[in-house]
Each structure stands twice: as C-alpha cells, then as structure tokens.
Amino acid sequence: MANDKKFEEVTVKTEPIFQGRVISLQVDHVKLPNGETATREIVRHPGAVAVLALLDDKLLVVEQYRKPLEKSQVEIPAGKLEPGEEPAEAAKRELEEETGYRCESIRHLCSFYTSPGFADEILHLYVAEKLTKGTVQLDEDEFIDCEAITLEQALDLIKQQRISDAKTILAVYAWQLYRLTGAFSPHE
Template sequence: MTSSNDKLKETTVSTEHIFTGKVISLQVDTVHLPDGSEGKREIVKHPGAVAVLAVHNGRLLLVDQYRQALGRCELEIPAGKLEQGEDPLEAARRELEEETGYRCSKLSLLHSFYTSPGFADEIIHLYLAEDLTPGEPSPDEDEFLEIIEASFEEAQQYMAEGRISDAKTILAVYIWQQRLARAAASQEV
C-alpha cells in the first residue's frame, strides 16, 4: 500500500538494528522529514499474524490465555504469528486447529489490518472459518490456554468487563454482530 500524499513522505537516511528476537526486531531509522529536517523513528518489525473468527453452533470460539505483557489472562479469538514464508490462509487453518482443535472446510479472508502503524509493521489477516468440525487442540509446547465458547451476548459482556480488550477480538465480535444483523434482516424479507 502506498500513500497518495507524497508531500508527507519521509525518506530513510539510515537504519540502526537494535534487537532481534524470536518474535520481533527493533530498529531506529533516521529519516528526512517533509520540512527538510531529520527525525528518528523507532520501529518494531513483526512477521505478521493471522486471527480466526470461528462460530460453532452460534457460539464464538475463544481462547483464554495468560498474556505476560498485560500481566493477566485475556480472552481472544484463535491467532498466531506467521512463520517465515508461510501462506496466511494456511497459518489461519493451522492456528484454529492447534488452539481449538476445530477444523473448517471453508476459510475466507475478512480483512487485513495494521495493529499499531505509528511504531510497528505488524499486519493481522483476519479470516472467517465456516463449516467447523470439532477435534483435539494441540497448542505449542509453551502455550497454555483454555477454550471458551461464548454466545454473542456473552462476548459483549466480556468486552464490557474488559476480559476481551484486544483489537483483533473486538473487531471480530463487531463483524460477527454485522453478520448476525444481516442474517436476521434476510429472514424478515
């Protein structure tokens, strides 16, 4: 994606690599600003991720997982980072099955979005999983989670209570709400 407003463009002069970890890396870019001065930009590089909106028998599949960065558990839709060169569609299928045990016969991209474009390049590809079949989860060896199935009303309550507070899951709940409203409207006709 490119911006059509070139007068706001910043040009990279140099990049200093600060840290490279298992999930992210950090760099500091020196940039020429539109007014001719120089600035610094701290940038978190991320390989990208997938997330899955999966509803089975009218209930949203969530995972309850401790998040060290928050210091608490968070209810989230199944999600995970992309491996090097991995196709996002296949990653979504893999994450759904690993975290919940469910398989799907249909998987479609709903939207791709950046999580924090002010300092990170992480993009999340949000998929809709349909025609679900239950199975046994097989989370990563360092991943401890519980599967929660929530009605739409319960998901709204979890948001109100702050148990669901991450952007990808909130977005998924709102997309689910739109789909429910469209389904109800088409039945009224």
C-alpha cells in the same frame, strides 16, 4: 489523497537494536518533508492471522495470560505467520492448534495494521466455516483454555475488558453485524 509522497519520510540510516524470535527493533534516522531530521523506533513483525470461528452460533475463544498486560485475556484464535506461510493456511493451522477444530472453508474478512505508529505488523482476519473436531496442538510454552461463548457473553466480556484486543473486538462486532444483516462486513 492522491499525493501519497506528500508526507514521506526518507530513511537516511537504520540502526538494528534487537533481533528476537518474534520481533526485531530498529531505529531509523529519517529526513522529514520539511527537510529536518528525526528518529523513528520501529518494531518489525512477520505478520499474523486471527480466526472468527462460529460453532452452533457461539464464538470459539481462547483464554490465556498476556505478560505485557499482566493478566489473562479472552481472544479469538490467532498466531504469527511462519516464514513463507500463506495467511489462509496459517489461519487454519492456528484454529486447529488452539481450539481443536478444523474448518471446511475459510475466507478472508479484512487485514489491518495493529499499531502503525511504531510497528509494521499486519493481521489477517478470517472467518472459518463448517467446523469439525480436530486435535489441539499447543506450543510447549502455550497455556490456554478454549470455550464457545454467545454474542451476549462476548459483549459482556468487552465491557469487563476481559476482551480488550482489537482483533477480537473487531471479530465480535463483525459477528454482531452478521447476525443483524447476514454479512460479516458492509462489503460482502
């Protein structure tokens, strides 16, 4: 694993295709390690945060309609980073905006790429601790319900595929690990 250049694809040309409010799309023409060329469709994203927030041993979740899936989903609070925003501050902001709760402390659990085969979005997962009531501040195009659910309910929602996104499934399993061991990850 020492040679990180072994599989490198060198970009020869980039064609911008679309620039939106949240993402941009480009097609890169690349030179492959064997000298051949190929194209790669790439989604650029500013990054996002998600928050594992527990209130009296219940997980704060939001339910909202997800147009790409054409159905409502139950997820942990999350949102995209604003330009220049620190992920920890974004996590605190998203927690309060979507759930109406503030946290006294927040700590980074892990960061991961959501779909590295075609997108550069990185998601930073945080654990929020010592929650107090704040104020819900939804965006004008955001329609969500907030609820606190038990671990058993969360696991059942995963079985029903009402929780089916990676960040929320990861958070539920980290919470389950925490209940079994006292740590949210094996690295704590």
